[in-house]
Amino acid sequence: MTSGDGLLAADLIGVAVFAASGASAGIAKRLDLFGVAFVGFVAALGGGILRDLVIGSVPPLAFADWRYAVTAVAAALLVFWLHPQLTRWRRPVLLLDASGLGLFTVTGTIKALDAGVPPVGACLIGMLTAIGGGLARDLLTGEIPVVLQRDFYALAALSGAILVTILRETGIADPLSMGVSALLITGVRLVALYRRWSAPVAAP
Amino acid sequence: MTSGDGLLAADLIGVAVFAASGASAGIAKRLDLFGVAFVGFVAALGGGILRDLVIGSVPPLAFADWRYAVTAVAAALLVFWLHPQLTRWRRPVLLLDASGLGLFTVTGTIKALDAGVPPVGACLIGMLTAIGGGLARDLLTGEIPVVLQRDFYALAALSGAILVTILRETGIADPLSMGVSALLITGVRLVALYRRWSAPVAAP
Amino acid sequence: MTSGDGLLAADLIGVAVFAASGASAGIAKRLDLFGVAFVGFVAALGGGILRDLVIGSVPPLAFADWRYAVTAVAAALLVFWLHPQLTRWRRPVLLLDASGLGLFTVTGTIKALDAGVPPVGACLIGMLTAIGGGLARDLLTGEIPVVLQRDFYALAALSGAILVTILRETGIADPLSMGVSALLITGVRLVALYRRWSAPVAAP
Structure with missing residues (x-):
C-alpha cells in the first residue's frame, strides 16, 4: 500500500461518513430510498464538486472516479437498511465526521493551492x-444549515486551512505535516464538541 | 428538416414542458410575474446548466443559444396568463413531462460520454x-424536492442513463437506439405513475 | 487614482453593501458569528461566483483577489457588532443596495460579452x-427569495443589462455610457421603491 493508496483510503472513509450523515438526515425527513441515497451522495461529494468547479478541474472527481460515487451510495444504502441499529453508534459517527472534516479541509486547500489559487482564496x-x-444536505432537507447556527465546526476547518496554507507557503508541506494538520482540525473539532464551544450570536 | 433539427425541436419541447411545471409551482406560491418566469427558466434549464458546468462546456447552452431561454420564458409566461384554463390539461402535461425526462436523460448522458466522462459519472x-x-424549482419555492420523497421518477432516469451508457460502450448507439431509449424512460415513468410505483421508505 | 482603481473601489462598495444585507438576514435568523459572516460572503459574492463559473473564468474573482473576500467578511462583521445602531440607517442602505444592483449588472453583462457569450445570454x-x-442569501436563511415575490428589482437589472448589451453591440460602450447605465438601473430601482412599483401576480 503506497502513500497514494493511503490518501485514497482516507478520502473514501470521509466520503462514507459524510454520506451516512446525509442518509440519516434523509431518513429523518421520510425520504424514499432514492432520496436517501441522493442526499447521502450530495452530503459526501457536494463540497468536492464545488471545489473542483471553482478550481476548473472538470469533470469533478465525484464523476471522474467511480469509487467516490459507489462509496457514497453504498454507505447511504447501508444506513437506510440498518438505521434502527445505528442509534448507539452516535459517538463513533461524530469521531468519523470530525476526521472527515480534517481530511477534506487539508485535501481541499492543497488542491486549490496546486491549481494556482492565491492563499486567501x-x-x-x-x-x-x-x-x-453538509450545507447542501441541510438545504435539500429543508433546514437552515446547522453549520451556520452553532458549534465550532466551520471555524475549525478554516483555522486548519490557514495552517496548511502557511505550511505550504513556507515550504514545509510534506505528507507528515499535512497529516498532522488534519489531525489538529479533527482534534479541535472534538474538543469543541466535548467542551460545547460555540461562536457568539449577535446581541439582540 | 434534418435529424439535428428534430433533436433541437424535441429538446425545446422538453424545455417548454419543464418551464411550465416551474411556472405552475411559482404561481401556487404567489410569486410575481418575474418570479414565475425565473422559476420556469430554472426548472427548464437548471439541469442542463449543471450538466454543462460539470463537463466543462461553458458558457452553458442555456446562455449560448437564445432559443432555449426564449422558449423557457415564453412557456412560463403563457402559463402565467392562461393558468386558470390549464387545470384540465393535467394528463397531457404529465405525458409531456415524462417525455422531457426521457429526452433530457438521453442527451445528458450522451454529452457527458462525449466529453470523456467515465461510465458511472x-x-x-x-x-x-x-x-x-425540478430539484432547483422545489428549492426556490421552499419545498423539499418532491423527487426525493416518492414516485419512480429519478430511478426511471437513472435506469435509462445506464441503458444509454451500455449501448454506447458496446458501440450500438445510433439515433434509432437513442430514440428508443428515451421512449423507454418515458414509458417506465408513465407506467410507474399509472401503477403508483414508489421506492420504499426506511423502516421507522 | 486611475479608472481601473475607480472601478475596483465601486465594485468593493457593492460587495460591502450586499454583505451587510446578508449579515442582517443572518442576524435576524439568530445565526452565530460564522453564519453571519458566511451569509454576508455569499450575498456579496455569490452572484459573481456564478457569473465566473458560467463564463469559464476560474478561479472566480471572489477567490482570486483577496480584497473581495476581506471586504465582504469585514462588512458582515461590522454589522454583527454594530447592528443595534443600524436600524436608523435603512435609507442609506437601500440607496447603496440600489447602487450595487446597478454596478453588478453592468460589470456582469460586460464580462459576459467579453467572454464571447451572445447577447441574450x-x-x-x-x-x-x-x-x-440575494437569492442565495434567502435560500441559506430558509426563505423563498424575496426577488421572486414582489418589487421591481430584477426587472430593473434586466432592463439595464439589455441597455448595456445594445450599447456594446452598436459600438458606443465607453466608460461614460457604462457609468450612466449603472446610474439608470439604480435610478429605476429607487423610483420603483418610492412609487411601490411591483410586477403583477397571476390571477387566482
Whole structure:
C-alpha cells in the first residue's frame, strides 16, 4: 500500500461518513430510498464538486472516479437498511465526521493551492470543501444549515486551512505535516464538541 | 428538416414542458410575474446548466443559444396568463413531462460520454440533467424536492442513463437506439405513475 | 487614482453593501458569528461566483483577489457588532443596495460579452450577477427569495443589462455610457421603491 493508496483510503472513509450523515438526515425527513441515497451522495461529494468547479478541474472527481460515487451510495444504502441499529453508534459517527472534516479541509486547500489559487482564496476553498456537503444536505432537507447556527465546526476547518496554507507557503508541506494538520482540525473539532464551544450570536 | 433539427425541436419541447411545471409551482406560491418566469427558466434549464458546468462546456447552452431561454420564458409566461384554463390539461402535461425526462436523460448522458466522462459519472450526469431543474424549482419555492420523497421518477432516469451508457460502450448507439431509449424512460415513468410505483421508505 | 482603481473601489462598495444585507438576514435568523459572516460572503459574492463559473473564468474573482473576500467578511462583521445602531440607517442602505444592483449588472453583462457569450445570454448573466447573491442569501436563511415575490428589482437589472448589451453591440460602450447605465438601473430601482412599483401576480 503506497502513500497514494493511503490518501485514497482516507478520502473514501470521509466520503462514507459524510454520506451516512446525509442518509440519516434523509431518513429523518421520510425520504424514499432514492432520496436517501441522493442526499447521502450530495452530503459526501457536494463540497468536492464545488471545489473542483471553482478550481476548473472538470469533470469533478465525484464523476471522474467511480469509487467516490459507489462509496457514497453504498454507505447511504447501508444506513437506510440498518438505521434502527445505528442509534448507539452516535459517538463513533461524530469521531468519523470530525476526521472527515480534517481530511477534506487539508485535501481541499492543497488542491486549490496546486491549481494556482492565491492563499486567501485557497483557505476559503479548503473550508468550503469540508462544509459544502453538509450545507447542501441541510438545504435539500429543508433546514437552515446547522453549520451556520452553532458549534465550532466551520471555524475549525478554516483555522486548519490557514495552517496548511502557511505550511505550504513556507515550504514545509510534506505528507507528515499535512497529516498532522488534519489531525489538529479533527482534534479541535472534538474538543469543541466535548467542551460545547460555540461562536457568539449577535446581541439582540 | 434534418435529424439535428428534430433533436433541437424535441429538446425545446422538453424545455417548454419543464418551464411550465416551474411556472405552475411559482404561481401556487404567489410569486410575481418575474418570479414565475425565473422559476420556469430554472426548472427548464437548471439541469442542463449543471450538466454543462460539470463537463466543462461553458458558457452553458442555456446562455449560448437564445432559443432555449426564449422558449423557457415564453412557456412560463403563457402559463402565467392562461393558468386558470390549464387545470384540465393535467394528463397531457404529465405525458409531456415524462417525455422531457426521457429526452433530457438521453442527451445528458450522451454529452457527458462525449466529453470523456467515465461510465458511472456519465450515468449520474444524465440523471442530474433530467432531475436537476425540478430539484432547483422545489428549492426556490421552499419545498423539499418532491423527487426525493416518492414516485419512480429519478430511478426511471437513472435506469435509462445506464441503458444509454451500455449501448454506447458496446458501440450500438445510433439515433434509432437513442430514440428508443428515451421512449423507454418515458414509458417506465408513465407506467410507474399509472401503477403508483414508489421506492420504499426506511423502516421507522 | 486611475479608472481601473475607480472601478475596483465601486465594485468593493457593492460587495460591502450586499454583505451587510446578508449579515442582517443572518442576524435576524439568530445565526452565530460564522453564519453571519458566511451569509454576508455569499450575498456579496455569490452572484459573481456564478457569473465566473458560467463564463469559464476560474478561479472566480471572489477567490482570486483577496480584497473581495476581506471586504465582504469585514462588512458582515461590522454589522454583527454594530447592528443595534443600524436600524436608523435603512435609507442609506437601500440607496447603496440600489447602487450595487446597478454596478453588478453592468460589470456582469460586460464580462459576459467579453467572454464571447451572445447577447441574450449576456443579459441573463448580467442580471444573475446582480440578483444571485440575494437569492442565495434567502435560500441559506430558509426563505423563498424575496426577488421572486414582489418589487421591481430584477426587472430593473434586466432592463439595464439589455441597455448595456445594445450599447456594446452598436459600438458606443465607453466608460461614460457604462457609468450612466449603472446610474439608470439604480435610478429605476429607487423610483420603483418610492412609487411601490411591483410586477403583477397571476390571477387566482
